[in-house]
Amino acid sequence: MEQPLEALRPVLQPYGVEPYFVESFGKISKVFSNKGTLAVKKLSPQNGVDFVRNIQTLFQRGYNRIVPIYPTLDGRYAVWNEGSLFYVMPWLINQDREDRFEKHQKLFRELARLHTLSSQDVKIDKEERESHYELLTTRWEKEQQFLDEYIDTCERVTYMSPFQYHYCMYYKDASQALKFSRKMLDEWYEETKDLEKVRTVITHGKVSSEHFLYDDRGMGYFHNFEQSKVASPFHDLLPFLSRTLKTYPKYYEECVEWLTTYFHHFAVRNEERQLFMSYLAYPSSVIAVVEKYFHTPKHKRNERKSLKKLQRHYWLLKNTEYVVMRLDEMERQKKEAEEASSS
Incomplete structure (x- = not known):
């Protein structure tokens, strides 16, 4: 079975990211890389078109309280690999400061x-x-x-x-x-x-x-x-x-x-x-x-x-x-x- 690190290399390559270590949490992976700690999420192809379009629309209208979706080096917001779409975000610490x-x-x-x-x-x-x-x-x-x-x-x-x-x-x-x-x-x-x-x-x-x-x-x-x-x-x-x-x-x-x-x-x-x-x-x-x-x-x-x-x-x-x-x-x-x- 292919290791998570090797499986994600083709996904991260269009971003210019070199992964060092990967932790898997179901559909999301925590990636330690040359560009910091990233989150890589798998997305079903059925939802991919609406997802990308809606995210772009929200950014264009000035709504920025979305975990940033990083574009690839050629401007894409998702990468197709092995029958699935993947997108990349920063990994947030998510420390609750309120009740x-x-x-x-x-x-x-x-x-x-x-x-x-x-x-x-x-x-x-x-x-x-x-x-x-x-x-x-x-x-x-x-x-x-x-x-x-x-x-x-x-x-x-x-x-x-x-x-x-x-x-x-x-x-x-x-x-x-x-x-x-x-x-x-x-x-x-x-x-x-x-x-x-x-x-x-x-x-x-x-x-x-x-x-x-x-x-x-x-x-x-x-x-x-x-x-x-x-x-x-x-x-x-x-x-x-x-x-x-x-x-x-x-x-x-x-x-x-x-x-x-x-x-x-x-x-x-x-x-x-x-x-x-x-x-x-x-x-x-x-x-x-x-x-x-x-x-x-x-x-x-x-x-x-x-x-x-x-x-x-x-x-x-x-x-x-x-x-x-x-x-x-x-x-x-x-x-x-x-x-x-x-x-």
Whole structure:
């Protein structure tokens, strides 16, 4: 088997780099070389074109809080070798100087700057928006109908299973979340049905504190842009929140503060806020767990695992509910203050 050092020589040669020693960490390698300590990352060819284009666009628009991507001697940002793409960066020490809360505050402030500098309005077909709205409302109505019918089924059973018993306790919260999502979606559609443009940004693709590194001066930089794309800014926020809130029940006030920091630095339009709240509140994971249990034959069900999964996703629902209600309350207070000042 070829040693990491020899395998990387063809990759580093276009950079004029002579490697001395290599440490491998999965897809990333730490290279000690004649040009300092470098990080070499493997990139799938499928993501390569978007990755290079998005990085170049961000640099051109003045966003420099990205771990620098070094160009080759002839100006390329990635090198093709043995069926994969590779790119080269400096190896950051990444010494945390703040606690978890402060680090996330910086992350969301930088994410807002990234989205602001890369934002642009693009034309959208009205029929496309209408089709998306009708598709979503039809699906959500069917899911609401399923929840309603399954609660009736459970309540008619003489001896409920543990899963059914807990579903009956969770039904009201799931149903209310679904109705709130539908309300926000309807408001979004009413606000946007005559608009001809929608705002897009370059999204990071996998926002995480693990992908926000510090240099020796304590400056934070994003890295791992392999899944970046041009999309709604909430393609970054929603997956992050889903992962963060998937824990034991708690009042996640710090999440509210992180989002407040983001919204302070990235001016969200009213229709964007409505759609974000709709997607955030939607209890998709609870519905998916219940549907899977319902469609699994009784003799193939694992009651304990199914119940445990239902409970975990119910906790996610309740943690998300707190964040949604706090954001909704803050928006309501903001509007009341604006109305009071204008009267």
